[in-house]
Amino acid sequence: MLSGADLSPTARRIAREFCGNAAAVASLGGMIETGRLPHAFIIEGADGLGKSSFARLIARGAMCGCREPLSGECGHCRKLRENIHPDLIYIQGSGKTNAIPIDAIRAMRKDALIAPNEAGKRVFILEDCDNMLPAAQNAFLKIFEEAPPHVVFIITCRSAMNLLTTIRSRGRIITLHPVEAEEGADFIADVMNAADRQSARNALAESGGNIGEALRLLGSESASQTAEQANSIADGILEAMCSGSELDLAVNCAAIGKDRAMGGAVCAILCERLRCGLMTAVGAGDTVDSADRQALRLGALLSPENVIRQIDEINQLSEMLRINISMPLFNTKLAIILQRRK
Ligand SMILES: [Zn+2]
Structure with missing residues (x-):
């Protein structure tokens, strides 16, 4: 297993904002440092494991203009942290199944052709795609296969197995895992300032290392x-x-x-x-x-x-x-x- 000491400088900066998941953190850090960020990611994992947070870190990696990547001083980092960057676009589901409808995909296909406003890339995050119907996935495939060079697509889902093979095989799959109680408790207490260590440890034990779920438990407690x-x-x-x-x-x-x-x-x-x-x-x-x-x-x-x-x-x-x-x-x-x- 990777420890903090084995991580590259960029990965270490990511690790300060994202708990555990050393393999995913190391791999993202490496891609950002070498300037080889794929144009398509699929982030899978249970609710509460940080899929949205990780997607935003990828978006930062794609847009960041800091001297040291992701050190946080550039305007892109700041706007992405505050979730107000005009080149970060969320595509969300609707209706009973919370599936992204085909109309939203068609609109996104047009939108993706437009050049970025401020950053070098435009990032589309397609959230919770487990229930996306095959017709919508096929419509997405058209632009996924021939994505404009200024676009990065990030799909989040509970399991990549819920996506069509054609989609799954074209994205870099990142699987998020629960965290160890100790590192998770430090993260919740220090970084998120959400609880004392012992309550955080108890909530993490109860949630099986799921930080989102632990925070929910701490909130209701x-x-x-x-x-x-x-x-x-x-x-x-x-x-x-x-x-x-x-x-x-x-x-x-x-x-x-x-x-x-x-x-x-x-x-x-x-x-x-x-x-x-x-x-x-x-x-x-x-x-x-x-x-x-x-x-x-x-x-x-x-x-x-x-x-x-x-x-x-x-x-x-x-x-x-x-x-x-x-x-x-x-x-x-x-x-x-x-x-x-x-
Ligand atoms: Zn930056």
């Missing part, structure tokens, strides 16, 4: 942590409302801290539970799904008008999270709204 914490803060606030202690209420509202998402989540829960209280206050408590002890007590303590006003004001305050209200002010205002007893 942090969402569920926020929800759990928001519930517990809302519990504290409602308890303080029941006890009538203004100090407790202020302390529990301050527990929201500086996290705006947390502020929004707590407001949503409070409104929901105050609505339960309201139903009780107007004598419709039996329509409340779960017996919410705090909400029931509040329903008995507060007048319906009081609760309606509070819900209204919490909603208005929650809107202010979007226009940059400071969080200490937000937390104080929330406590003041909830103290009101008329």
Whole structure:
């Protein structure tokens, strides 16, 4: 297996942006350094393994004007990283099967004849081609076989076996693989700054080394942590409302801290539970799904008008999270709204 030390300078720069897959990284680095980039690539691999990221790196290799290839200082590298380069064109599927339709291929064939706007090459990325119908693939074959010299085609798919043999045999196939837990955890923690190493390692173990899937797991994990914490803060606030202690209420509202998402989540829960209280206050408590002890007590303590006003004001305050209200002010205002007893 290739280690970082065996990689060429260009491949090492690619490896800083693309985790694992040393063989694919080394081979792309070599093609860029020798100026022998094929005009057609097929990138295969499961969802989440980085097919789109790798395709963009190939596009950078085709267009880059940096003194050292892919060192990132040229305008092409910058625009490609930001995904705003006019010579990078995505062809995507549509409909139920997400297949690229034959009309899109015909339009692309015309488009491919046009000279590049800014770079030396025009790159077409045809995404998720597994379900492309044979007629569309055959239409593509016509330009694939006689591609204009300024064009690079990159096809992505779960498996190249889903493409016609005629297409498969004309492209350089790059197969992406899952990564080792250690290198993947370093990549997620350092490069993507998405988690601490241990959580990244756990998510990678669960995803079988699939970075995209691990990031998804880490994202949903942090969402569920926020929800759990928001519930517990809302519990504290409602308890303080029941006890009538203004100090407790202020302390529990301050527990929201500086996290705006947390502020929004707590407001949503409070409104929901105050609505339960309201139903009780107007004598419709039996329509409340779960017996919410705090909400029931509040329903008995507060007048319906009081609760309606509070819900209204919490909603208005929650809107202010979007226009940059400071969080200490937000937390104080929330406590003041909830103290009101008329
Ligand atoms: Zn560059």
